[in-house]
Each structure stands twice: as C-alpha cells, then as structure tokens.
Amino acid sequence: MTSPFASWYHSWIAALRIARRDAWRAKGRSALVLAMIALPVVGASAVDLTLRSAELTPQQALSRQIGAADALIEATGLDAPILQRPDGRSYAPVGGYEKYRPDPEKKAAPLKDAVPAGAETVQMSTSGVKVHTRHGLLDTQLRELDVHHPFSQGIFTPLRGRLPGGPGEVIATAAFLEHSGLYVGSSVTPRGSTAPSTIVGSYELPSDLRRDELLALPGTLLAPIDKALAATGAPGLNVTDSFLVKAGGDGFTWNMVKEANAKGALVLSRAVVAHPPADSQVPLYAQEGKARFAGPGLNVGRFTEQATVATVVGLALLEVCLLAGPAFAVGARRSRRQLGLVGANGGDRRHIRAIVLSAGLVIGAVAAVIGCSAGVALTIGLRPLLEEKIGIRFGGLDFRSLELLGIAVLALLTGLLAAFVPAVTASRQTVLASLTGRRGIRRANRVLPLLGLLAVAGGAAIALYGSRYRVSPSLVAAGSALAELGVVALTPLLVGLFGRLGRWLPLSPRLALRDAVRNRGRTAPAVAAVLAAVAGTVAVSTYQHSQDVQARHEYVAELPDGAGLLSVNDNSAHQEVPTARELLSRTLPVAVRADVERLVVGNPNCEEYGTGAGCGRVELIVPKEQRCPLFESEHGPADFPPAEAKKLRQDPRCAMSSRRPGSSFKTIVADEKLLQVLAVTDPGSVAALKAGQPVSFDRRDVKDGKITLRLVTDPVAAQKAAATHAELPGQDKVLTVHQAPEGVESWGVGLVLPPSAAKAAGIATAPVGAYFSLEKAATTEQRQRLDGEIDRLGADVRVRIERGYQGESTIGVLALAVFAGLVTIGAAGIATGLAQADSEADLKTLAAVGAAPRVRRTLSGFQCGVVALMGVVLGSAAGILPAVGLRLTQEREQRSLLLHAVEMGYSTPDEPLYVPIAVPWDTLAGLLVLVPLGAAVLAAVVTKSSGALARRAAG
Structure with a gap:
C-alpha cells in the first residue's frame, strides 16, 4: 500500500516535470515571466551586497582615521576640561556649555600635555586654504603627516608616483587633480605661499574619495605659509593639530581617555571603541544625560527612509506578482486541454493546482538563481563605479549568505504567489470545459467585492496608524499593500461599472469595453497588473512632489528675483x-x-x-x-x-x-x-x-x-x-x-x-x-x-x-517620471499583450466573418487601451495612500525632532510645521493619456492584418 507521503511526493515530482516541459515549450512566455521576477532579485541582491560591503566594521573605520596607532588625540579649542562619549563623536565642557565662559586671556593647555608618558607619537596637522589651479582657486585641505611612519598606514592609499621626500614636495588626492586640472609633476601654490610645491604623487582617502587635499611632511607646508601671511599682515592659517599615539600594552584605555579629557583633549581610542565602558562609567552621560546623544535629532530621516524603502519594496513585489499572474493565467488557459486530460485520467483538483503552481515554482527557482548570480556579478563588475558614486572604498565584499538566501526564497515565493490565483481558477474548470475549450459562464463572486472593501478600509487604517500614531515602516508598507490588494479584489466589480460607459462610445471602443466586461476573468488580472505599476509610480511621484512643494514653501530668497x-x-x-x-x-x-x-x-x-x-x-x-x-x-x-x-x-x-x-x-x-x-x-x-x-x-x-x-x-x-x-x-x-x-x-x-x-x-x-x-x-x-x-x-x-526656488530634485524627479512612465507603459504592454493573446480566437472569428484588417487592428488597439485606461484610473487612486502614509510618517518624525530640539534648548519653533501632501496632477494627467494611448498603439501595430482561420479543435 502506497503511503500518503509517497503519493504526494510522486504527484509533485510529476507536476514539476510537466511544468518544466511546458516552460521550455513556451520559451517566450517563460522568459517574460522569468525576467519580471528576476529583475527585482538582481536589484535586491546587488543593493544588499553593495550596502553591506560599504558598511565598514568599527576596526576598518578606525584604521582609516588613526592608521596603525592606538588612538588619535585632538584639540577641542576649549580652555577647560571636557567630558566625551566613548566613541569620541561628542563632547562637552565640565559643567556644560550653559556655564562655560571662555577666558580670552587664558590659553588652552598644549595638546602634547594630554599624551601619556612614554607613549610614541606622530603629529598630524590640517588646515583649509585656497589653492591656485589651472581654473582659478580651489578650496583645499592641507595636511602634514609623516607618511613614511608605520602609524600612517591605512589613513591614505598611494596611487601613482612616490611619497614626498622633503620641503617643496607634496602628494595630492585624485579628486584634487581632477578638479584642479593639475597632474603628477605639476607645480601647485597654496594662496599666501611664496614658493610653489611639486606634486610628486597621488593618493586617495578610502573613506572620502571626493576630498580635495594636499599632503606634505611635517613642517614643510603650513609653517612657511603662516610665515608668509604674517609678513603681509594677513591673518594666519587656522591649523588643527592632533597626535597619533601608540600607548603599548592594553592600548589607550578609558582611564587614559579621561586623563586626556581633563586637559581639554578629545580622544578616539581603538581599545575603547572595541570594548566601550558601561554607561555608568561615562561622566558625560551623568552630566548631560544619555538621551541628549540618542534622541531623534541624531537619527534624522531614519524612520522616513525605512518607511520609503519598505513601501517601495512591498509595492514592487506586489507589482511583480500581479504582472506575472496574467502570464500564468494565459499559460494555464493555453494548457487547459492538457489539464483536462489529467482530469480525464483520474487526476483531481489538487493535481491540477500542483501543475500550475509548479510552473511558478520552476520559474521562481530559476529566477532566484539567475537573479542572485547576476546581482552579485553586477556588484563585483561595477564595484569601482559604485565606490566612486558613494565616495567610499569598500572594506571588502561582504557576502551575507542568509540575506542572499532570503532574497532567493522571496523570488521563489513571488513565483508561487503569482501562480496561485491561476492555479485555483484552472482547478475549478470542469474536465468537459477543459477538453472542449469552452470557458462556460461563471457567476460573479459576491464575497470578493466585500473582502476588497474590507481590505481597502483595513489597509488604509493600518497605514495611517503606522504613520500617525506609531511610527512603523512595516505597518505603512503592510497597510499600503493590503489596501492595494483590496482594490485588486474590487477590480472585477469596477470593470463591470466601467462597462456602463459603453453606451456613449463609438462602435469599436464600445465593442472593446463590452468584450472586457464580458470576459472579466481575462480583463481583471490585466487591469490589476497595470494598476500595480501605476500605483507605484503615483506613490513615489506624489511623495517627491510633496517634498518639492514643502521645499518651495520653506525657500527664503536672498535678493529680489533677478x-x-x-x-x-x-x-x-x-x-x-x-x-x-x-x-x-x-x-x-x-x-x-x-x-x-x-x-x-x-x-x-x-x-x-x-x-x-x-x-x-x-x-x-x-x-x-x-x-x-x-x-x-x-x-x-x-x-x-x-x-x-x-x-x-x-x-x-x-x-x-x-x-x-x-x-x-x-x-x-x-x-x-x-x-x-x-x-x-x-x-x-x-x-x-x-x-x-x-x-x-x-x-x-x-x-x-x-x-x-x-x-x-x-x-x-x-x-x-x-x-x-x-x-x-x-x-x-x-x-x-x-x-x-x-x-x-x-x-x-x-x-x-x-x-x-x-x-x-x-x-x-x-x-x-x-x-x-x-x-x-x-x-x-x-x-x-x-x-x-x-x-x-x-x-x-x-x-x-537670485533665480528663485529651483528645486534641487528637479532632475531626479524628471528621471523618476521618465523611468516610471516607461515601466508603467511596459507593464501595460505586457499585461494587455497577454490579454490580447488570450483573445486571439475572437480576432480569428472576426476574420472568419469578413471583418476588414482595419477593424481587427482597431478593436485590438481599443481592447488594450481600455484595459490600460482602467488600470491607470484605479492605480492612480490606489497610489495616493502609500504617499500619504510616507508623508505623515515624515511629519511625525520632523515634529518629534522639533520637540526634541526645543526640550534640549537648541531652538524654538518660529512657525507651524508645514509638511503638505500635494498630488502631482500633471503626472496623473500624463499617465491617463500616455499609458492607454501607448498600449493601444502598440497593440494595433502588432496585430496581424490577416489572421488564419482557427482550426476546429479535435473532438
């Protein structure tokens, strides 16, 4: 007797074999679905690897700041003892800034006094100055450091030429050479200097590739400039000194840091960053309160950024599912005779569902493998460009296996979700209807619209709650996705309501609209796919436009226009x-x-x-x-x-x-x-x-x-x-x-x-x-x-x-609009093209009764145009909710930041917070015109002028 598990196992193995064979047979449709699922996987895996690689470990970040030393001691410019955070990012004078009063006659303690006895040091000095270039003057940082000392290893990376060997020789960052028009071997003269220096090499700062900087040996660059400026009566350079310190033993301990703080110096210690002290041992927290250094003011934009990413990713996955769904539905209808034979030979509904679901499983698995591999390869190949773009060298390629596996599993689930509805629909077909090709008549589902209304209301409530009362990116994304699914569930009902407009339309669009209403099972998935694409476009465009309106409102002109x-x-x-x-x-x-x-x-x-x-x-x-x-x-x-x-x-x-x-x-x-x-x-x-x-x-x-x-x-x-x-x-x-x-x-x-x-x-x-x-x-x-x-x-x-408000994100918004428009038109073309393929029998019937080629082209164009128009209208309405949620999240975050600043005494609100929600009506108008028109023209062009008569299906 065969066990239930063995029966289940063999049935799924057979279903997978059938799905693999059908996917290979219909290569065009399979490649289309594969591309739709794989593209987000490519992007997600590439972004994951890029962000993880760009995220330096604490020790990697320290090496770029303090080289091979144990600590970096910096002057604060205060003439009083200070208290600092363990990571050296913040400090305050003992007693707080409110009570601190500088004494003009008192000078700060020499920085050298903060160095522990017996420690080895290397001095580093920096100052900003303008440097003469081929084009004029360029703001440049001058740095003096013993580049031959082991302590400096890791702070900079030599690229070309050699290191400076004495006075009159400097090395320059690659960014400086690019911006200044100079090159290795050129002479360069900082403003105020009486003698030029020769650029003998180039280098880069791994954590700041865009910085314009010149590097020289100690005492060879800044002191001569200061002397020359003093001779002319001009103010001297504002030089910042620091020391790279090697303490030996256990490194620069927290007690050493506090001793240096007592002399007004700030310390960044490798040992303290690796093993920070308890909060109770940090005097700064006892004086100021840790909340002052962990409030919302230090996390500006974090919640909004998380909400935006979560919402966009969620809508993108939903869009993929809804775009791939019609493809699986068309595939199931093209294979209905084969599925009918499965039923005729003893297969039940679960076997038919397994076959259609296996198609999603097969394509999802292939998309996961190809997408992840392509994303990793793309990141490795574009690594130099990515590093230049973000301005930071990677610490190394950081592969997070679990995260990449999660992305692959997500692609697999996307394929299954996209095939779920077509699988259920195919399993409900009778064997006779499947073998004869008749679709039969289905009554409208009365429960689905009710569920759709509940989903829309519930999703809107969840998104608004997540943005208004409890700042949660997950709730905003989940609520927006649930509301959009509710609109999708309402699509068959809304398609029927659109059909009532047909009485006022000419013949061809009226026939196209009636055909769409009559075949709701074919129309609804295509409309839902266009809806999803448009909703994402409208959501992002509304969010960007609202930010632009806010920036325009906050803009203060410096002079009259012109x-x-x-x-x-x-x-x-x-x-x-x-x-x-x-x-x-x-x-x-x-x-x-x-x-x-x-x-x-x-x-x-x-x-x-x-x-x-x-x-x-x-x-x-x-x-x-x-x-x-x-x-x-x-x-x-x-x-x-x-x-x-x-x-x-x-x-x-x-x-x-x-x-x-x-x-x-x-x-x-x-x-x-x-x-x-x-x-x-x-x-x-x-x-x-x-x-x-x-x-x-x-x-x-x-x-x-x-x-x-x-x-x-x-x-x-x-x-x-x-x-x-x-x-x-x-x-x-x-x-x-x-x-x-x-x-x-x-x-x-x-x-x-x-x-x-x-x-x-x-x-x-x-x-x-x-x-x-x-x-x-x-x-x-x-x-x-x-x-x-x-x-x-x-x-x-x-x-x-003064040119008035120009809008810093104008180019970005334009690029976003063009890209989103192309994606939306492409989605409309894919969905309506699949619907057109599904209605090929209707076009052949028109040819059989003698309809002219123009009629077939016109009808096909209007069929796709009607589907695209309905999708755009519904998608525009569905896309407003996520944008509203994101803007409310941003408003709550900015309000929290403002209240925190007032509580800490940093500022006082001078006017009410203004975070508008503005709908980009010009973008919506463009979508309403361009997408349906583009889909209609595309469908009309690809429709054959003369179609062969359909062969009668074999009995």
Whole structure:
C-alpha cells in the first residue's frame, strides 16, 4: 500500500516535470515571466551586497582615521576640561556649555600635555586654504603627516608616483587633480605661499574619495605659509593639530581617555571603541544625560527612509506578482486541454493546482538563481563605479549568505504567489470545459467585492496608524499593500461599472469595453497588473512632489528675483574689488550696479572679528532698553523660567532679525542705487540717501531718530567684554538717520550709510562688493566667462544671482517620471499583450466573418487601451495612500525632532510645521493619456492584418 507521503511526493515530482516541459515549450512566455521576477532579485541582491560591503566594521573605520596607532588625540579649542562619549563623536565642557565662559586671556593647555608618558607619537596637522589651479582657486585641505611612519598606514592609499621626500614636495588626492586640472609633476601654490610645491604623487582617502587635499611632511607646508601671511599682515592659517599615539600594552584605555579629557583633549581610542565602558562609567552621560546623544535629532530621516524603502519594496513585489499572474493565467488557459486530460485520467483538483503552481515554482527557482548570480556579478563588475558614486572604498565584499538566501526564497515565493490565483481558477474548470475549450459562464463572486472593501478600509487604517500614531515602516508598507490588494479584489466589480460607459462610445471602443466586461476573468488580472505599476509610480511621484512643494514653501530668497551680489569673502582681497566690478559690468547684462563698501577700523585686511594687531571693527549699538533680555542674560534663555522665556520670545525686541540666510551685510556704505536694486520704493528712504542721510531698516537700532556706531580698536578687550556681557569698549559715533517704514523688505541690510555720511563721521571704508540687477537673465556662457575672469584675478570673489526656488530634485524627479512612465507603459504592454493573446480566437472569428484588417487592428488597439485606461484610473487612486502614509510618517518624525530640539534648548519653533501632501496632477494627467494611448498603439501595430482561420479543435 502506497503511503500518503509517497503519493504526494510522486504527484509533485510529476507536476514539476510537466511544468518544466511546458516552460521550455513556451520559451517566450517563460522568459517574460522569468525576467519580471528576476529583475527585482538582481536589484535586491546587488543593493544588499553593495550596502553591506560599504558598511565598514568599527576596526576598518578606525584604521582609516588613526592608521596603525592606538588612538588619535585632538584639540577641542576649549580652555577647560571636557567630558566625551566613548566613541569620541561628542563632547562637552565640565559643567556644560550653559556655564562655560571662555577666558580670552587664558590659553588652552598644549595638546602634547594630554599624551601619556612614554607613549610614541606622530603629529598630524590640517588646515583649509585656497589653492591656485589651472581654473582659478580651489578650496583645499592641507595636511602634514609623516607618511613614511608605520602609524600612517591605512589613513591614505598611494596611487601613482612616490611619497614626498622633503620641503617643496607634496602628494595630492585624485579628486584634487581632477578638479584642479593639475597632474603628477605639476607645480601647485597654496594662496599666501611664496614658493610653489611639486606634486610628486597621488593618493586617495578610502573613506572620502571626493576630498580635495594636499599632503606634505611635517613642517614643510603650513609653517612657511603662516610665515608668509604674517609678513603681509594677513591673518594666519587656522591649523588643527592632533597626535597619533601608540600607548603599548592594553592600548589607550578609558582611564587614559579621561586623563586626556581633563586637559581639554578629545580622544578616539581603538581599545575603547572595541570594548566601550558601561554607561555608568561615562561622566558625560551623568552630566548631560544619555538621551541628549540618542534622541531623534541624531537619527534624522531614519524612520522616513525605512518607511520609503519598505513601501517601495512591498509595492514592487506586489507589482511583480500581479504582472506575472496574467502570464500564468494565459499559460494555464493555453494548457487547459492538457489539464483536462489529467482530469480525464483520474487526476483531481489538487493535481491540477500542483501543475500550475509548479510552473511558478520552476520559474521562481530559476529566477532566484539567475537573479542572485547576476546581482552579485553586477556588484563585483561595477564595484569601482559604485565606490566612486558613494565616495567610499569598500572594506571588502561582504557576502551575507542568509540575506542572499532570503532574497532567493522571496523570488521563489513571488513565483508561487503569482501562480496561485491561476492555479485555483484552472482547478475549478470542469474536465468537459477543459477538453472542449469552452470557458462556460461563471457567476460573479459576491464575497470578493466585500473582502476588497474590507481590505481597502483595513489597509488604509493600518497605514495611517503606522504613520500617525506609531511610527512603523512595516505597518505603512503592510497597510499600503493590503489596501492595494483590496482594490485588486474590487477590480472585477469596477470593470463591470466601467462597462456602463459603453453606451456613449463609438462602435469599436464600445465593442472593446463590452468584450472586457464580458470576459472579466481575462480583463481583471490585466487591469490589476497595470494598476500595480501605476500605483507605484503615483506613490513615489506624489511623495517627491510633496517634498518639492514643502521645499518651495520653506525657500527664503536672498535678493529680489533677478538681482545679484558680488562680494569678497576675504577682507585682504579688497584691492581686487574694483576690477571684479568692471568684469561684472562687461560680462553680464547689468541694468543697475550699486557699489558697496564696509566700515573699517585699523587694518583693512583683518577679518570681521580678527584679533590680530590693528584689527578693529565697527559695531552698531542697540539701545539697552531695546535689547532682548533673553540674549542679554549671562546664561541666555536658560536663566528664565520656561513660561517667561516663551512670553519674551513674543516680544518685538526678541524677534528674529530680518537679516536673511546668506546675506552678507548688516551695516553697509552705498548710495541710492542700492535701494533701486533691492526694489525699495519708499520715497523718503531714497530722498534721505540722496541727501547724505543714513537709512535704518530695523527700529530696534534707532532711538530718538539716531543710531550709535562704536569704533572698537582693542579686539582682545572686546572679546573679554563679550564673554562677560559687559559693554564693548570704544569710541561712539552718533548719527541722525531716516527710519524706513515698517514692513519694507531690506533683504538683510539693516543700515545704509551714504559715502558722504561715513566720511563726515571720520570712519574709513574699504570696497567689499556690489549689488546689481540684470536687464535679462544671464546665460550659462556669460556666467562661465565671468567665473573664468574672476578666477584669473586670484581673489576670493563670489557672485550670486537670485533665480528663485529651483528645486534641487528637479532632475531626479524628471528621471523618476521618465523611468516610471516607461515601466508603467511596459507593464501595460505586457499585461494587455497577454490579454490580447488570450483573445486571439475572437480576432480569428472576426476574420472568419469578413471583418476588414482595419477593424481587427482597431478593436485590438481599443481592447488594450481600455484595459490600460482602467488600470491607470484605479492605480492612480490606489497610489495616493502609500504617499500619504510616507508623508505623515515624515511629519511625525520632523515634529518629534522639533520637540526634541526645543526640550534640549537648541531652538524654538518660529512657525507651524508645514509638511503638505500635494498630488502631482500633471503626472496623473500624463499617465491617463500616455499609458492607454501607448498600449493601444502598440497593440494595433502588432496585430496581424490577416489572421488564419482557427482550426476546429479535435473532438
């Protein structure tokens, strides 16, 4: 007697053999389904291997930061002991920043003092500076390090040439050579240096391939530049020093780290990162609270990113199942005679289901093997390009066998799920209907629409709950998928409702619509497949468009539209400003140019808050009674109870300054042309400037019609006074001003002094730039020409032109729309093509009764167009829900981040959070037109003009 297991085993073996034979016989259809299932597997396996390989282990990351040393000791610039996290990512002074007050007369302890006794060290110094290149000036990091010492191994990777051997020799990153137009053997001169250096080799930083950097031996690059700058009176370099340390024994322990912290140094230790101390042994956590370093502010975008990935992946798998489903359904109908013979020879429904399911199993298994192999091979082949794209070298190819196996199993399940519904449908066919080819008449399923409605409502509720009340990417993805499955379940009912529109259509589309309604078993899977493709497109497009609307709302213009600003970022380059102004007028279509200058005290080459000899400045003094108490207190807002602080923030004195992000000047010297460029039309302000009277745009600066300018000549005393909230020392100049009417937009400028007023007050000025307006938009060629001319000046001159919100993701959204449109049209073509193949008998019947070729083409085109149109309409509705869920997830995350920032005292919400949900109507309109039209034209083109008469099936 045969056991049930043996019977089950042999029946499935037979089913697999039949499925394999049928798949080989119908190579075209099998290849189509195989490709649909394998493509996501290729992408998933490639992404998995890429992300895992790019994710460095802690020791790999440390080797790229500290080389072969035990630790890296860095200066913090604080003149007090600090407390730090074990991983060295955050630190705070003992007592917290709220109580920390720097002492201008006290210098930080030498970094060398933080090195343990007997430890071996190698010094590393870095500074940012502009370097002369073939194109002009390039922001570059200069680094000094003994590249021949074993400690440096791992920090950089030599590529070509040799290492520097002494003064006058440097090596450059490959990114610097690419951006600068230089090469190994070229001479390079950092700005301020009196002698060029020769590039003797190239290298790369494994964790930052895009960094522009020059590397030299200690004492050969930074010190000569500093000396040359000091000779010209210019400020020196801002050099950051650090030490690579070899402590020996157990390495640089946590106790050593705390000893270095006591001397104001920050430590990144290999031993501490590998074996971090308990939270109770971290003084920083006891002082600040660990939550301060683990709140949502440190995980910006994490939940939204997870929700987006989970939703897109879920919808992609659902789309594959629904796209492959019609293919299996067509295959089952093409094999119905064979399935009927199985039933006639004693096979029951489970055997027929097994045969159809085996087709999904066979194709899914092959797709899994091919997809995973292709994904791995693709990652290995594209590894250099991928590393360049993400800007990080892999630590090695990290194969996660379980993850790749999970992706393969997912492909197998996808094939089974895609074949499930066709298997059930095929098993319900009677033997007589299968052998004769008759499909019979099936009553509409009344339970399926009810289940569909419940699935739509339940899925929407789950997605909204997962995004609104409990931030969970899994719930958002599961709810969106369930709602889309509900729409799929409603598809037969909705197809019937679409059929009622046929009475108003011409003959061919009416016949196509009635045929689609009459054959719902054939139409519904095709519509569902198009629905899934369109839903994914609409979901992603809606999400991207909503983000663009939010960014447009949050965008703050720096100048009136079409206006611009030429400015120097380095005060020592003020001699080049007049030449730069003339280049501007010659190159761009300038309508009005307003030359502007800055007020100067002492050395005009000093930075705004320089502390060198002769470095003074001019401060606009706000009257005491008009100052904000929140910022006058010793510890700022922390000195006030929360309720009082909240009330004071509503005080006009504490309102944020009208100075806009990116605006360069608060007090400026210019004539009335400036108001013309800034679109300030107040007649009183224009008349005042013409008459030589200053104009103020901030009422808090003015008292009794006058403003006070204080000439600060002792920068050290000024810094000390600022630290103790004392009055700045200096000489006051009181000027009568014209107060501009409230509400006039000054675009960040607070006070405008005409040149005659500055001269009368005895305050020197220096050129700093020019505001300008254009007659017409500057072309790309004009901008490039101007940038080239300014680069040849060798001055740090910046030109900005306000063009309004441009949308940083415009190109990405366009690429997404094109790609999604092609995928959607392709899905529509596949689904409707399969439906057309299934209705081939109808076309042959038309040929038999004498229908002209044009009629057959037209009918075929309208059949596919009707299916595609129904899929697009339903998919557009289904795709809105995931986008809504993603945006609500993002809103909750941003709100949590904002509340955390307020609780920690980092910021105060100045306006309500704005996270809109905007539907891209232009994208939907394009889908509604292009997809059905493309499917109809494609079907009409591929339909044969003359079809052979169908042969009568053998009895």
